Amino acid sequence: MPEWVVDVLFLLMNGLIWGLIIALISLGLSLIFGVMGIVNMAHGDLYMLGAILGFSLYPIVGNFWLALIIVPVIIAVIAGPIERYVLRPYEGYHSVTMIATVAISFIIQQIGLATYGGIPKKMPDPWPISFSILGVSYPGYRLLIAAISVLILVAVWLFLYRTSFGILIRASIQDKQMASAMGIDVNKVLISTFVLGSVLAAIGGVLAAPVTQVSYLMGNDVALLAFIVVIIGGLGSLEGTLIAALGLCSLEGVMAFVLTPTQSKAAIFVIMVIILMIRPRGLFGGKER
Amino acid sequence: MKKWILVTAIVAALALGVSGDNAANAQAKKTPIKIGMIADKTGGLAAYGYSHEKTIRAAVAKINKEGGIAGRPVELFVEDTESKPSVGALKFRKLVETNGVDLVLDSNSSGVAIACAPIAKELKVPYFPSVSATEVAADKGNRYVFQSSTNVREEVGAAAKFALNKIGKKWVTVVVNYAWGWSNEQDFAMFIKQNGGTVLESIRVPLGTSDWLPYLKGKIPKEADAVFFANFGSDFLSFIRDLHAVRPDIQKLGAVYALSAQDIKKLGAPAEGTYCITPFPTIASDSDTKAAKTFRELIGVDQEGKEIGTGTRFVLAYNWGMWETMFVLKNAIEKSGWKGKSDTPKLISAIEGIKWKESVEFPQGDGYFRAQDHLAIVGLYIEQVVNGELKVIARIPAGEGAYPPLVDFTKEEF
Numbered sequence: 001m002p003e004w005v006v007d008v009l010f011l012l013m014n015g016l017i018w019g020l021i022i023a024l025i026s027l028g029l030s031l032i033f034g035v036m037g038i039v040n041m042a043h044g045d046l047y048m049l050g051a052i053l054g055f056s057l058y059p060i061v062g063n064f065w066l067a068l069i070i071v072p073v074i075i076a077v078i079a080g081p082i083e084r085y086v087l088r089p090y091e092g093y094h095s096v097t098m099i100a101t102v103a104i105s106f107i108i109q110q111i112g113l114a115t116y117g118g119i120p121k122k123m124p125d126p127w128p129i130s131f132s133i134l135g136v137s138y139p140g141y142r143l144l145i146a147a148i149s150v151l152i153l154v155a156v157w158l159f160l161y162r163t164s165f166g167i168l169i170r171a172s173i174q175d176k177q178m179a180s181a182m183g184i185d186v187n188k189v190l191i192s193t194f195v196l197g198s199v200l201a202a203i204g205g206v207l208a209a210p211v212t213q214v215s216y217l218m219g220n221d222v223a224l225l226a227f228i229v230v231i232i233g234g235l236g237s238l239e240g241t242l243i244a245a246l247g248l249c250s251l252e253g254v255m256a257f258v259l260t261p262t263q264s265k266a267a268i269f270v271i272m273v274i275i276l277m278i279r280p281r282g283l284f285g286g287k288e289r
Numbered sequence: 290m291k292k293w294i295l296v297t298a299i300v301a302a303l304a305l306g307v308s309g310d311n312a313a314n315a316q317a318k319k320t321p322i323k324i325g326m327i328a329d330k331t332g333g334l335a336a337y338g339y340s341h342e343k344t345i346r347a348a349v350a351k352i353n354k355e356g357g358i359a360g361r362p363v364e365l366f367v368e369d370t371e372s373k374p375s376v377g378a379l380k381f382r383k384l385v386e387t388n389g390v391d392l393v394l395d396s397n398s399s400g401v402a403i404a405c406a407p408i409a410k411e412l413k414v415p416y417f418p419s420v421s422a423t424e425v426a427a428d429k430g431n432r433y434v435f436q437s438s439t440n441v442r443e444e445v446g447a448a449a450k451f452a453l454n455k456i457g458k459k460w461v462t463v464v465v466n467y468a469w470g471w472s473n474e475q476d477f478a479m480f481i482k483q484n485g486g487t488v489l490e491s492i493r494v495p496l497g498t499s500d501w502l503p504y505l506k507g508k509i510p511k512e513a514d515a516v517f518f519a520n521f522g523s524d525f526l527s528f529i530r531d532l533h534a535v536r537p538d539i540q541k542l543g544a545v546y547a548l549s550a551q552d553i554k555k556l557g558a559p560a561e562g563t564y565c566i567t568p569f570p571t572i573a574s575d576s577d578t579k580a581a582k583t584f585r586e587l588i589g590v591d592q593e594g595k596e597i598g599t600g601t602r603f604v605l606a607y608n609w610g611m612w613e614t615m616f617v618l619k620n621a622i623e624k625s626g627w628k629g630k631s632d633t634p635k636l637i638s639a640i641e642g643i644k645w646k647e648s649v650e651f652p653q654g655d656g657y658f659r660a661q662d663h664l665a666i667v668g669l670y671i672e673q674v675v676n677g678e679l680k681v682i683a684r685i686p687a688g689e690g691a692y693p694p695l696v697d698f699t700k701e702e703f
Contacts (some may be wrong), residue, residue, distance in 0.1 A: 007507035014502055118331025118371075119339070120497075120523040124555075130534065136506060137534040212499035213523035217332075221497075256503040262466070262495055264503075 010134040015253020020149035023245035026229040028200035034173040034236030035193040042105040044223025050205025064126035072199040079198035112216035120215035234285025321364035325384030325393040332372025337397040340603035348615035377401030399468040409433040426664040427695040435663040438610035441472035447690030449480035457514025464519040466493040473519035501531035515540035533559035549604040584652035609653040616650035634703040661694035
């Protein structure tokens with residue numbers, strides 16, 4: 001096989017793997033917007049909080065996978081009161097809730113700085129094995145987190161499409177007022193959705209911690225990409241989020257063959273603008289509510 | 290009678306003038322010399338800010354314990370740059386305009402230093418950054434700025450012959466995409482070509498990149514013997530892991546910084562054999578001078594360069610520069626008779642060309658501040674990771690990396 005083909009295939013594969021992690025994080029953001037109508041500016045910081053908690057818990061519990069189970073529980077305990085006491089009082093006031101999530105973002109970042117510190121750190125690889133793939137000794141852990149991300153995405157899909165509570169959430173995405181009129185406890189749906197979305201972001205953070213730099217500002221980069229994915233996929237569309245995440249990240253990877261990786265990242269914004277010019281609601285976005 | 294009154298009046302006036310002068314001197318002696326520090330306490334360079342602050346505080350403590358500078362105590366004011374040029378510039382102004390500092394030391398970020406250099410000139414405050422960008426001793430510096438460490442051109446100039454003789458002839462450079470990285474890339478390429486080698490490819494990577502595979506896969510030519518890299522901290526960890534994944538065979542030479550604050554034992558196979566340039570050895574050895582050993586004790590680090598009590602790794606490759614700058618200031622202030630901001634030109638003139646000999650105050654070794662470009666001219670070391678340990682394998686004497694000055698600040702008006 002020609003070397004350039006090998007390089008392109010590798011970059012495509014690497015992009016897809018990152019795309020699965022981004023899909024996990026973006027799915028939470030899309031869920032929160034879809035059900036609650038809230039643009040959660042603190043979503044990246046929940047990802048960061050997950051990573052920092054995972055980094056901190058790992059030496060205490062002695063097992064990365066145990067930390068991966070404990071961190072979502074902690075995040076759920078934090079996210080529930082945020083929805084109930086900070087966001088719910090301003091339900092329906094989009095600007096106010098967006099500002100409120102900005103404030104939450106600042107608070108989480110400063111708590112991260114005060115407790116974890118300002119120095120970016122590297123978490124040990126929980127599965128330090130490599131596989132020879134397309135001429136590269138590819139870290140096995142990255143393949144593992146791709147597999148875990150797929151499992152979680154499937155689990156979320158099953159929850160949303162095969163459980164009765166999932167039906168309630170999808171009904172609320174479709175039309176919250178009608179869902180309330182039909183007797184659905186929308187408050188329960190709201191808090192569950194916010195917790196689920198936050199937990200997904202935090203799980204993404206724990207999984208990404210060993211392959212990225214854990215710092216109190218790490219959420220900013222991911223948040224931007226997650227917003228782009230959600231916008232391109234269509235606000236509130238879960239299928240769109242998944243397709244957009246995988247598509248964008250693999251495209252960015254392939255573009256890095258002809259452009260520099262930095263130019264490839266910039267090209268993503270160009271793609272976003274083009275898509276929005278053709279389809280302002282995103283690829284799978286519904287009509288304005 | 291009138292004559293006596295006149296003489297008495299003159300004597301009284303003289304006495305009052307002298308006593309007033311003495312009172313002013315006595316007052317001046319009591320007022321502290323205020324030194325500001327813009328430390329990179331958070332952000333990508335946080336490890337450096339932490340250890341620089343500890344080092345400077347240790348120097349201040351030593352100086353004050355020994356009677357201060359010209360009998361005056363030293364007071365230190367510290368601000369956080371967040372490793373960002375925009376924030377560093379704001380904090381520089383704050384230190385001078387709000388806190389009233391007389392001198393400013395540090396940031397390890399070339400971006401911050403370049404942003405603060407014009408402010409130092411505007412506010413007429415001598416500034417001593419701990420940075421390596423060659424531009425600081427060139428078009429981005431000025432008469433108020435002294436580069437309190439070796440710069441990239443000096444470092445790679447000194448290491449280039451070693452690199453070609455001992456490592457390889459065909460190189461690829463991989464650097465972080467900002468001033469310090471660009472300086473390393475350009476100067477390394479220049480010296481390698483001058484000495485008969487070739488640079489096949491130049492790769493720039495944004496600071497903070499976690500996944501280096503897209504930048505490295507397919508970008509390093511098969512015929513390359515070695516990679517010269519300029520990155521640090523978590524970037525280095527990601528880089529060394531991913532480089533090993535795509536080219537486990539290739540030799541590696543790191544710029545100063547690269548191995549700073551790293552736990553060498555935990556790096557594993559990806560780092561084995563890596564060479565690194567450094568102005569000060571990370572690990573103490575039997576060949577260390579008494580001055581270097583005492584310096585480690587005074588700043589509170591152990592044989593491995595870790596802070597005693599916390600285990601936090603210091604960045605000795607740059608900490609020495611801040612320590613020695615404090616004593617350069619002490620010597621220059623006392624020699625020039627500097628009393629305050631109005632004497633700043635005298636102080637700057639005293640520092641231009643100032644020399645020092647190896648001692649506890651100057652543990653890095655003999656050196657001097659070159660008058661024309663305000664660059665610290667000192668010796669260098671080459672370290673290598675051998676069986677999971679960092680060892681000094683070569684020593685390059687002071688001046689071997691010295692290049693003709695690119696500017697002459699002595700001709701610049703104050």
